[in-house]
Amino acid sequence: MAKLIILTLVFVGGWVLWAFNRKLKRTVNKTAGSMDYRGSSFKWETGDCMCGTSRPHWKALAMNRPDNTVLLICPKCMGLWEEHMNLNGSNWRSVDLEYAKIHYDYNEEYGRARVDT
Numbered sequence: 001m002a003k004l005i006i007l008t009l010v011f012v013g014g015w016v017l018w019a020f021n022r023k024l025k026r027t028v029n030k031t032a033g034s035m036d037y038r039g040s041s042f043k044w045e046t047g048d049c050m051c052g053t054s055r056p057h058w059k060a061l062a063m064n065r066p067d068n069t070v071l072l073i074c075p076k077c078m079g080l081w082e083e084h085m086n087l088n089g090s091n092w093r094s095v096d097l098e099y100a101k102i103h104y105d106y107n108e109e110y111g112r113a114r115v116d117t
Contacts, residue, residue: 044084044091051077055092062104071095071104080106 048054051074058072058081072081072092080100083092100106 044093046089046091049074049077049079049081050094051079053077061106064103071100071106 053074053076060070062071068085070083080095081092082095
């Protein structure tokens with residue numbers, strides 16, 4: 001009789017843990033699409049630079065391989081942009097100098113990403 005009670009408690013405990021894990025996974029998958037993993041409040045867009053220069057004229061400075069993003073610069077106003085490339089097309093957003101320094105090791109003195117030799 002004691003073995004049956006212990007077996008039942010183990011089974012019920014395992015089922016409860018499985019149910020909580022499943023609920024947690026559903027919650028994470030539901031909210032993951034709306035999260036901004038990079039910690040930036042800037043929104044992705046497909047428009048031109050504020051100075052009117054279109055995207056094909058921007059110059060690439062550095063690439064962040066794990067996130068599949070590229071740091072770009074507008075040659076007219078020297079504004080920094082980050083482009084996210086995916087299978088559905090590319091989107092970009094304006095970024096500030098501090099963001100570029102942190103995520104791309106950008107050096108404003110040289111106008112490009114610093115390369116250590």
